[in-house]
Each structure stands twice: as structure tokens, then as C-alpha cells.
Amino acid sequence: MSKSPVLILGARSDIGMAVAHAYAAQGRPVQLAARNADSLEPQKTDLELRYSVPVSLHEFDALALEEHERFADALPELPGIAVCAVGFMGEQGESETSPAAAAQVLRSNFEGPASILSELASRFEQRGSGTLVGISSVAGERGRATNYVYGAAKAGFTAFLSGLRNRLARKGVHVVTVLPGFVATQMTEGMDLPDKLTAQPGEVARAITDATAKQKNVVYVRPVWRLIMLIIRNIPEGVFKKMSI
Amino acid sequence: MRGLSGWGNYPVAQAQLLAPRSEAELQRLITDSPSVIARGNGRAYGDSAVGVPATLHMRHFNKMISFDAETGLLVAESGVLLGDIISAFLPRGWFPLVVPGTKFVTLGGAIAADVHGKNHHKDGSFRSGLDWVEVMGPDGTVRRCSAEENTELFNWTAGGMGLTGVILRAAIRLRRVPSAWIRQDTIPAANLDAAIEIFERSAAATYSVAWIDCLAGGDNLGRSLVMLGEHALLQDLSYDQAARPFAIPRASNRTVPPVFPSFALNRYSVRAFNAAYYWAGARKAGRQITGYDSFFFPLDALLGWNRIYGRKGFAQFQCVLPLDSARAGLRALLEAISAAGQGSFLAVLKRLGAQNSAFSFPMEGYTLALDFPVNRRSLQLMQDLDRITIAHGGRFYLAKDSRMSRDTLRAADPRAAEYAGMRQMSGLHPSFQSAQSQRLSL
Numbered sequence: 135m136s137k138s139p140v141l142i143l144g145a146r147s148d149i150g151m152a153v154a155h156a157y158a159a160q161g162r163p164v165q166l167a168a169r170n171a172d173s174l175e176p177q178k179t180d181l182e183l184r185y186s187v188p189v190s191l192h193e194f195d196a197l198a199l200e201e202h203e204r205f206a207d208a209l210p211e212l213p214g215i216a217v218c219a220v221g222f223m224g225e226q227g228e229s230e231t232s233p234a235a236a237a238q239v240l241r242s243n244f245e246g247p248a249s250i251l252s253e254l255a256s257r258f259e260q261r262g263s264g265t266l267v268g269i270s271s272v273a274g275e276r277g278r279a280t281n282y283v284y285g286a287a288k289a290g291f292t293a294f295l296s297g298l299r300n301r302l303a304r305k306g307v308h309v310v311t312v313l314p315g316f317v318a319t320q321m322t323e324g325m326d327l328p329d330k331l332t333a334q335p336g337e338v339a340r341a342i343t344d345a346t347a348k349q350k351n352v353v354y355v356r357p358v359w360r361l362i363m364l365i366i367r368n369i370p371e372g373v374f375k376k377m378s379i
Numbered sequence: 380m381r382g383l384s385g386w387g388n389y390p391v392a393q394a395q396l397l398a399p400r401s402e403a404e405l406q407r408l409i410t411d412s413p414s415v416i417a418r419g420n421g422r423a424y425g426d427s428a429v430g431v432p433a434t435l436h437m438r439h440f441n442k443m444i445s446f447d448a449e450t451g452l453l454v455a456e457s458g459v460l461l462g463d464i465i466s467a468f469l470p471r472g473w474f475p476l477v478v479p480g481t482k483f484v485t486l487g488g489a490i491a492a493d494v495h496g497k498n499h500h501k502d503g504s505f506r507s508g509l510d511w512v513e514v515m516g517p518d519g520t521v522r523r524c525s526a527e528e529n530t531e532l533f534n535w536t537a538g539g540m541g542l543t544g545v546i547l548r549a550a551i552r553l554r555r556v557p558s559a560w561i562r563q564d565t566i567p568a569a570n571l572d573a574a575i576e577i578f579e580r581s582a583a584a585t586y587s588v589a590w591i592d593c594l595a596g597g598d599n600l601g602r603s604l605v606m607l608g609e610h611a612l613l614q615d616l617s618y619d620q621a622a623r624p625f626a627i628p629r630a631s632n633r634t635v636p637p638v639f640p641s642f643a644l645n646r647y648s649v650r651a652f653n654a655a656y657y658w659a660g661a662r663k664a665g666r667q668i669t670g671y672d673s674f675f676f677p678l679d680a681l682l683g684w685n686r687i688y689g690r691k692g693f694a695q696f697q698c699v700l701p702l703d704s705a706r707a708g709l710r711a712l713l714e715a716i717s718a719a720g721q722g723s724f725l726a727v728l729k730r731l732g733a734q735n736s737a738f739s740f741p742m743e744g745y746t747l748a749l750d751f752p753v754n755r756r757s758l759q760l761m762q763d764l765d766r767i768t769i770a771h772g773g774r775f776y777l778a779k780d781s782r783m784s785r786d787t788l789r790a791a792d793p794r795a796a797e798y799a800g801m802r803q804m805s806g807l808h809p810s811f812q813s814a815q816s817q818r819l820s821l
């Protein structure tokens with residue numbers, strides 16, 4: 135029995151690539167989607183050599199909304215699982231002063247991912263099966279001075295995933311929201327992150343394969359984040375606004 | 380800057396860890412930094428993969444590039460782990476020609492230390508299976524080297540401890556194996572003479588290694604369990620195993636708690652552990668079919684076991700003694716250890732075969748490896764062991780060293796001065812330095 139492929143949107147990212155490895159290791163074919171997809175040829179060869187699974191490359195730009203329908207139509211096979219690892223943190227300072235910079239953060243973390251997942255959702259819905267995975271962030275659970283533009287986009291994405299899950303629950307399509315907390319990736323390289331709270335990309339990938347297999351809804355990659363965010367969400371606004379966390 | 384050390388957590392140096400993701404970035408780091416050293420997976424015990432000020436984390440170079448299923452030739456980037464190679468190719472019937480006692484080492488680290496396995500007496504060191512290597516030099520140029528091309532660079536790179544440049548890619552030959560199981564024979568040896576005799580008459584065995592009770596003294600000095608291994612053939616396996624010869628039930632990994640109570644590690648517990656291990660093994664002596672993981676990499680099942688030695692860390696002593704003085708030398712080493720009462724959980728004895736290399740560790744003879752928690756007494760003992768080794772014509776393994784002196788190395792190994800001279804002459808010295816090469820003036 136051949137397994138259905140897994141589509142990775144934003145495959146070049148550390149998390150995207152780790153997810154590709156995790157599914158390929160289970161013997162699943164992988165579709166890698168990213169900008170300049172051709173340059174992922176070495177990653178494709180690596181995955182094929184390691185896991186003996188077919189890997190294909192697909193040109194994809196999360197911000198080119200007008201292309202998303204064509205992108206979904208052009209996939210050689212509608213995937214069984216689609217994982218959206220698209221994201222862009224930007225610089226909070228820049229987002230505060232440049233509307234264009236802020237828009238890019240909002241569009242990369244919310245508009246683009248929502249658009250492509252909508253395209254896939256309608257196709258999965260029609261087929262009556264499939265799993266959509268959105269990688270959001272704990273930053274979306276409460277806006278903080280240090281990254282609220284990014285946080286706002288992720289909040290939007292989290293709400294979007296929740297609504298999508300609600301809409302598709304009776305249609306055989308499952309939606310997973312992944313909240314990674316800190317992850318040691320290229321995006322966070324050089325930041326001073328606490329070891330105990332920082333996951334490796336492979337851990338995120340394992341959380342995702344596990345969540346899709348067990349049909350979980352919302353997963354925190356490191357369980358401690360559930361508690362941390364519970365506390366942070368419940369700090370009264372009057373207190374929160376004077377804090378710097 | 381951060382505290383960086385090797386697997387023994389000793390010594391710790393303040394170093395900057397740089398993690399390039401492309402050749403261009405690597406080139407820039409090499410040409411811009413006063414000196415760098417490559418780091419693979421940090422499984423060298425001491426400071427050989429610690430560069431002050433700059434250490435290059437090479438794990439982003441971790442792609443496999445090609446595999447020839449006719450010849451078993453694998454081309455891969457240097458940050459690929461041997462464990463990944465095994466996971467990918469053992470199910471297809473291929474295994475690396477040489478593996479060290481842990482599979483969590485990178486290809487680059489295995490080449491730079493020219494690691495040896497339990498089959499050194501038969502198959503030689505890692506370089507026996509190495510077709511070519513690509514090395515980035517001080518000017519950022521990448522050179523391919525092999526036994527035919529840039530031969531001198533090739534010779535010094537295998538076993539050169541990263542001091543000839545940064546290894547980017549390599550081609551290694553895998554061997555065909557009939558299954559993922561090992562047919563293991565365990566033979567108890569009542570003392571050192573018995574152990575040596577077993578090794579000498581087992582030269583035909585593909586794999587051999589002995590676990591040695593280094594606290595036993597008197598008539599029991601050198602008491603050990605010799606383990607011989609062969610890749611199991613289908614007829615060696617049970618019906619179920621033979622049906623899927625490359626499928627091995629996955630052993631669960633266990634993790635050592637971050638702070639292991641240090642009172643659990645003292646001379647009494649170590650002595651008791653060693654004796655119990657010997658008697659348990661002696662009772663189970665004989666033939667057994669075992670998974671490749673537990674035969675080659677027994678320690679890997681216990682993730683983070685290096686932490687049991689506590690915050691001060693531990694050091695390994697590993698030397699090799701030439702064949703004709705091995706018996707007397709081993710006896711002297713074991714007597715010193717037993718007398719000091721400084722036991723080691725992990726004491727390993729191996730018969731090495733002949734090897735002519737520019738700077739690799741192995742030579743024909745016997746190698747003894749032991750772990751000690753770092754403290755004043757054990758550091759003193761290791762200096763005594765250094766002297767005994769030198770007196771018997773032996774030499775030391777740089778991948779395990781964390782504390783030797785420049786003079787000890789020079790006295791044991793005339794090749795060190797030659798290597799240092801070559802590095803000066805060819806301009807490698809200013810660019811590639813580790814805390815170890817600085818300590819040892821390499």
C-alpha cells in the first residue's frame with residue numbers, strides 16, 4: 135500500500151525540513167514547497183537517499199496569493215497531510231515604524247498561510263479526508279511589547295485554524311494547531327534562549343507526526359508552555375501593561 | 380562566548396560557537412577569524428573540538444549526496460552522523476566498514492580522529508574505507524584529496540584532529556552485511572595472560588574487544604570478558620529474525636538524570652559493579668545473537684551517561700602499546716590502577732592491527748581505555764600511566780586526551796613534532812587551532 139504524500143509549505147525553514155525528515159522516515163512521499171524550490175535539490179537527494187521515498191519540489195510563495203489556486207491545482211497528487219511552516223518574525227522595531235515591514239510580518243504569518251490552507255481545505259473537504267497542520271506560536275496568545283506585530287499575526291492564524299477545525303470537523307478533515315514556544319532555528323540563532331524552554335526542530339517535527347497520527351487539536355511542543363501561557367494569559371491587563379516580559 | 384567542552388565535560392573553555400550554513404559562510408568565517416577549529420558532534424572527550432576563540436559547529440552540513448548500490452560508495456557532507464548512515468543503509472544491507480563505540484559521531488569527526496573499531500586488527504582504521512575527502516584550507520579553497528590526489532593532505536587529514544582544515548564532504552565505502560544481528564561469543568579470561576591468549580588465537584574473528592575489571596589485583600589482575608563478533612548469517616538467526624533480518628526491535632533509550640548523586644560513584648561501588656559485571660558475564664559465557672546496537676554501541680542506549688561523573692567531569696586515558704611490550708606494559712598499567720584503587724566503570728582492552736599513517740593513533744599492539752572522574756588523585760594517577768606508557772614504547776589517543784602535556788606527547792610520539800613542523804611550513808598553523816593543539820603545541 136503506498137502512503138499518501140505530505141506537503142510541506144515553507145520547506146526551507148529548519149522546522150519545515152525537520153518535518154520532512156520525520157514523515158519521510160515513516161516511508162511517506164514528500165512534497166517540498168518553497169520559494170526558489172530548485173535550490174532544494176540537495177535536500178531532495180538527501181531525503182531520497184536516507185529514506186528511499188519519492189520527493190518532489192514545488193515553487194511556492196506564501197505572499198503570492200493570486201498563485202495559490204494554481205499551486206494547489208498543479209500538485210501531482212493531493213497530499214494526505216499538509217503542514218504549513220511558513221513564518222517570518224521580522225524586527226519589532228521596524229514593524230513599529232514601517233507599515234510595509236509590519237505588513238510583511240502580518241502577511242507572512244497570517245494572510246499567506248490562511249490563503250494556501252483555504253485552498254487545500256476546500257480540496258480536502260471535497261475528498262472527505264486529510265489533515266492540515268498550522269504552525270502558529272505561543273506569541274499569539276498575548277501581545278507583548280517586544281513582538282506584538284508578529285504575535286498579532288500568529289493570533290490571527292491561531293483563530294483561523296480554530297475556525298477551520300470547527301468548519302471541517304464533520305467533513306472528515308482534521309486541523310492541528312501547533313504552538314512551538316522557543317525553537318532553536320536559524321530565525322532564533324544568536325538569541326539567548328533558556329535551554330529548558332527551547333525545543334529542537336526535530337522535537338517540533340515529532341510533536342507534529344504524533345499529533346497527526348493521534349488527531350490532536352492543539353499541541354504545545356514542550357508541555358511546560360501550556361502552563362506558562364495559562365499564567366501569562368491570566369495576568370490582569372492593569373498589571374500586564376506595566377510588566378516587561 | 381560560552382562555556383564549551385568535549386564529552387568528558389572537562390576542561391571547559393570560553394569559546395564562540397559559529398554555525399555556518401553554506402560554504403560561502405564557512406569560507407568567510409575561516410578567512411576572517413584569527414583561528415578556528417571544526418566541531419562535529421562533540422564526542423571527543425577533551426578539548427580537541429574546542430576552538431578558542433572560535434569553534435565551527437558543522438552540523439548544518441548534514442546532507443547525503445549520492446550512493447552507489449553496486450559498490451557501496453556513499454558521498455555525504457561531514458556533519459552527517461554515522462548513526463544516520465546506519466539508519467539509512469543498514470535496512471538495505473550495508474554497514475560502515477569501521478565504527479567507533481558510539482554512533483553519535485559525525486563523518487568529519489570520524490575522519491579527523493581516524494577512528495578505530497572492534498575490527499581494527501582485520502580492517503584497519505576509518506581511513507581504510509575512505510575514498511576521498513574534501514577539505515577547506517586556510518584561504519577558503521576546497522581541495523579534494525585521496526590516496527592518489529593531494530596525497531599529503533589526505534594523509535595528514537585522516538587522524539589530523541581537524542588541524543589541516545575543515546572537512547566538507549567525503550566518500551566512504553560501506554560493506555555488505557547479511558543481517559543487522561551479531562553473533563557474539565563471550566569468553567571469560569581469568570587474568571591478563573588469558574585475555575591476551577584469547578585475542579591472539581582469535582585473530583580471525585571480525586570483531587573483538589574485552590571489557591576488563593581494572594580493580595581486580597593479584598592473580599586476578601586483568602580479569603576480563605572477551606567478546607568476539609561476526610555479522611550473523613541467516614542460518615544463525617531464529618525463524619522470526621531470519622524472516623526480516625534487518626528489522627531489530629528498537630531498544631528504549633534511557634536518559635541519565637541531569638545531576639547524578641556523586642556519592643553513587645566511589646571506589647566501593649565501582650569495585651562492586653566491576654565484579655558483578657564480570658561474574659554475570661562469566662555465567663552467560665558462550666554464544667548469543669544480539670542486535671548491532673547493543674554489540675557496537677552499548678552506551679548509546681543510556682543518553683547523557685557522561686553526566687554521571689558530576690560537574691567536574693571526567694577524563695579518559697587511552698594508550699596503545701606495541702605488541703612486544705604490551706604484556707609487560709599492560710601489567711604495569713593495571714597494577715598502578717589497582718594499587719591506586721581508582722577504578723573505572725568502563726575499561727576496554729582491544730587488539731589493534733598494523734597501521735602506517737601520518738598521525739593516526741593505532742599501531743599494532745594492545746590499546747587500553749579507561750574513564751576516571753576528574754580529581755587530584757586521578758589526574759596524578761594518569762600522569763603515572765603516561766610514564767608507564769612511554770617507558771613501554773606506547774602512545775596516546777588525542778580524541779580521548781584532555782590533560783596531557785606537550786612534553787608527554789613529544790616523548791611518546793615523534794610524529795607530533797613532524798606534524799607541527801608541517802603545519803608551520805604549510806601555513807595551516809595560524810588558521811586552525813584547538814584548545815588541545817594549543818596545549819600540545821601542534
Ligand SMILES: Cc1cc2nc3c(=O)[nH]c(=O)nc-3n(C[C@H](O)[C@H](O)[C@H](O)COP(=O)(O)OP(=O)(O)OC[C@H]3O[C@@H](n4cnc5c(N)ncnc54)[C@H](O)[C@@H]3O)c2cc1C
Nearest residue numbers: 419420421422423479480485487488491494495540541546
Ligand atoms: C562512548 C564513546 C565511545 C567511543 N569509542 C571510540 C572507539 O571505539 N574508537 C575510536 O576511535 N574512538 C572512539 N570514541 C571517540 C570518538 O569516536 C571520536 O572522538 C570522534 O572524533 C568524535 O566525533 P565527533 O563528530 O563527535 O567529533 P568532535 O568530538 O566534535 O571532534 C573531534 C575531532 O574531529 C575534528 N572534526 C570534527 N568535524 C570536523 C570537520 N568537519 N572537519 C575537520 N575536523 C573535524 C575536530 O576538530 C576534533 O579534532 C568514542 C567516544 C565516545 C563518547
